[in-house]
Amino acid sequence: MLKNHFKIALRNLWRHRVFSFINITGLSVGITACFFISMYVAFELSYDKFHTKADRIYRVVTDIKTPSETIKTDVTSWAFAPNLKLDFPEIQSFVRVSGGSFLVRKGNVKFQEDNTLFADSAFFKVFDFKMLKGNPNTALIAPASVIFSQKAAKKYFGNTNPIGQTVLLSGEAMPAMVTGIIKDMPENSQIKADMILSMTTLTQKFNKGIDEQWGNYGATTYLLLKPGVNAKVLQSKFPAFIEKRNGEESRKRQMSATLMLEPLKDIYLHSKRGGQEVGSISNVYIFSIVAVFILLIACINFINLTTARSVERAKEVGIRKVVGAAKGELAGQFIGESVVLCIIAFFVTVILSVVFLPMFNQLSGKIISPGIFSNVSYVAILFGISVLIGLLAGIYPALVLSSFKPVMVLKGRFSSGTKGNFLRKSLVVAQFSISIALIIGTIIVYNQMDFMRNRDLGFTKDQMLVMDSNGDPAKQAFQQAIKEIPGVKSTALSSSVPGGGNSGAYSEIENNKGDLQIANLDLYFVDFDYLNQFKIKIVAGRPFSRDFMSTDTAQAMILNEEAVKLFGYSSPQQAIGKRFKQWGREGKIVGVMKDFHFRSLQEKIKPLSMRVELNNLNLVSAKVDAKNLTATLAAIESKWKELIPNRPYSYYFLDEFFDRQYRTEQRFGKLFFNFAILAIAISCLGLLGLASYSTYQRTREIGIRKVLGASTPGIVNMLSSDFMKLVGISFLIASPIAWYFMHKWLQDFAYRIDIQWWVFAVAGVLAMVVALTTISFQAIRAAIANPVKSLRSE
Incomplete structure (x- = not known):
């Protein structure tokens, strides 16, 4: 039985090659876009989670209150961390890091290493950056100790072992010994460096006594808490600590500090205080919604195209029922055909993912993934998504097709009913509501980026x-x-x-x-x-x-x-x-x-x-x-x-x-634009499906109208007007929703555009033009058809 269903499915797909191509293309593009966005979102959410102790690592941040303002900073004073460790047994280890830039020389080889960090000796006890050569427990203890990443080490030492060798730092040519080589830091780490110097290099050579400076704020401080320690309880003890250690000096300087703990996992997306690298949780939310919308549009498109063809298979269903086929068996067959189509779409999606993933990595500005085969779960997830879409999206068409009454369809009196028409039109409204919202969002993002690029900054920066x-x-x-x-x-x-x-x-x-x-x-x-x-x-x-x-x-x-x-x-x-x-x-x-x-x-x-x-x-x-x-x-x-x-x-x-x-915002805008174009393209396929279905249902009506003298433009207008109403309803639904979300997005900018009325007008006109262009193809085809052929069966 399954073999027979499979043969019938392939035969139908081949017989209607154009339909199959459109349907598979829509599904494949939709699944690919959703897959790429899902990888991007998963990557953004994965920042710093590769550290095994990430749940116990916190960044210490400071509110510095002066008589003039309260400064919310992501750093602490240099003296805080060592004294916190002394006063609180709840703290297992601490690490301070601070950025720097050094001229590094090895013989005739010289580079300015801008991506440099000073770090305390417990760096590798707190964080899980992989040491390839050297002892992680001792590599950052002695002054003038330096650790290179793989990439940086190759510049100076080629393929030789650099451990124990010396490089010269800065213009003073200070000798520093190489004590370790680490694997290049992961892309999803907010802490990145090509060279790490021991903190004692700073505190004993470049800035002696900085460890005792309570008013000098410049150290990014991380604490590793002991298992079971409640961070909020520990934070509540900090005011007494500051009063004990620095209260008198704070009052004298009229600068008071409040310390707070930020979970390491939350810093990249949720902290408002910045850092070496920061992301945007708002963008993650927006792209997650876009991914769901694109997948939803692809499913709606699949349903509309399948039901648009249902009239062509009505007689087939009638004959099968006459010879004894049960409704459940027919439904199973049509769901099976849906799954087969989606499995074919899966293979197309794999090809599209392989081809376009490098371009997507470039567009996002990050190596989200080196390839979909680098992680077996990627392919498994794609296959699972495809089969699930085939099952869910195929249920409604299967129920519609399997419920046809054989007597009616064999007499040629088949009608899908008002409920079916209402559902299909509702799906098109949903599709175009999403598409119009994306058009509005794209225009607003572009205008904001243009505003930022062209605003008078108050100084000259050209040339x-x-x-x-x-x-x-x-x-x-x-x-x-x-x-x-x-x-x-x-x-x-x-x-x-x-x-x-x-x-x-x-x-x-x-x-x-x-x-x-x-x-x-x-x-x-x-x-x-x-x-x-x-x-x-x-x-x-x-x-x-x-x-x-x-x-x-x-x-x-x-x-x-x-x-x-x-x-x-x-x-x-x-x-x-x-x-x-x-x-x-x-x-x-x-x-x-x-x-x-x-x-x-x-x-x-x-x-x-x-x-x-x-x-x-x-x-x-x-x-x-x-x-x-x-x-x-x-x-x-x-x-x-x-x-x-x-x-x-x-x-x-x-x-x-x-x-x-503005790179983050520019990349966001480019990604948003590209996915909006995909969503609109898939929506047009869905609209084409509904137009095809509608014109087929009204073939005889069109023939009669032409016999009675109706003109081709009149028939095109008649067929198009209903769809234009659907697009109008979509516009009314999409506009307030798009305004709300884009208004929220703009709040992240201190200087921003106002959302103008013309944005919605342009989006509405564009949607109308795109929809009319899509519908006109089918409407004109029906309007110029020979009425004799459509009336022959009457």
Whole structure:
């Protein structure tokens, strides 16, 4: 019996090859898209879960309260972790990590290792990063100990064993011994490094005494709690700990700290405090919904196409029932055919997944999976999804087909009934509601990305070349040398550029009441050319000037407008001449600059201070002419190699660098757009199925109308109008739903677009055009058919 059903199924699929191709294509594309999204979501949810002790690892974060604000940071002071371990037996181990960048030399081989971490010796006791060579228990104990990743080690040592060998670090050529090689850190880890230095290198060589600094915040701290310890109970003990250890100093500095614990597994997606790498739980939710929608659309499409063909098999069912076939047997046959079709779709899906997975990895910006055969469960999941769709989606068509009355269908009086029509139309409404919602979402995402790319940032970033000298003594000589290159318009030195990070500084600024108000201000060290170089406007007072070199290099500060508001001034002019104290410097405010976006548009502009500090300027920025750019870059590189020969030459353009902050959102937008296109395409196949079914049912009516003089445009309009109503209903359902979810998504941006009415109008028109184009093919075909053929049986 099963063999017979299988033969009949294959025979029907082959006989109706076009139908089978459309149905299999829709299912395959839908399952493939759903599979890719599911892998992406699973990957995002897997961050840091590969650590065996992940349930007991917590990051310590800090709320720092000053008289001006509360700063929510992802770091702690350097003294917290060692003292927490001393005071709380609940803590098994602690690890502090801090980022760095080092010039690394081995003979003639030299690279700037930007992806470097300092880490405490318990690093491998807390985290499960695999050590390939070396002893994980001792590798990070001694000062000047260094561990490389596989990838980094190969650059310096090739295929030789690096353990025990020495490399030279930074411009001072400090020797460091290689004590370990680790496997390249997994993609789904928020902690990533190509080089790890022992924390004692920092605390004993580069910054002695930092372990005792309670007010110096810069360490990312992780605690491994002992089994059974309640993190919330432990956290409740921290206020007493801070009061005991640092209460007096906190009151003196008017800066109080509140410590909290974040589970390691929650940091990547749920923490609002940032980190080395962060994700978006909102995007995960949105893509999960999109995956379900695409799969739902594919199933609806399958049902509509199958029931559209039901009239063609009505007589077959009638004859089978006359010769004794039971309803259950017929239903089983049709469900079997559905499963066979879905199994064929499974093999097509496997091929599509193999072909398009590399492209999907590139689009997502991550190696979600090296290949679907790298994990047997992937193929098993695909097969399971396909069979399940075949069973679930095949039930309704099977019940419809098996319930035909043989007497009626053999007399040619078959009708599917109003209930069937209502269900099919409801399914099309559901499909197009999803599609229109995705169109609206795509337009809003694109507009937000366009807004962020084109918004006036308050500074110029075009054709701005940035090079990091990493403190090389020849940086000023290099800056002066490249000024003479014809393609270089201007240059400047600074500690930071917009979008490139900055330091927070404990500051005391005279407020509108005449008191020194404590605040933590972002701080840029700049030279005299910086403001003019980036076209940052001064709205009160004056810019830094060489005419006041003696005072501007020691006693002058410029604030932005946001900082002026923080200290209570109603206008920028009122802040001019006010006192400041910052990092051992005292002086007066000489100017106020217009607010500019020195961070991502996802964050509000924060208070910023600038000072001239010529000894702390590592970045050389050059405004270059777009003409003869290649020759200009070559000339700059030549000067670098001449004046800074010990460091590898590298550069970036500020506009590209600044835009990197939006990579996550840009990738989200691209993924969203591509999956929206797929959903719309599959929906059109479903609409084509319903149009096919409807025109077949009305064949005789169309023939009669043509005999009575109806025109082809009139018949096309008659057949299309019902479907346009369905699309209109879909639009009314989709619009408020799309507005709600996209409004929620936009809340993650401090600077965002307003959702305009025209977005919905464009989406509605697009849906109408797509639907009308799809329907017209079938409607025109029916309208131009010879009426004699359709009326012959009457």
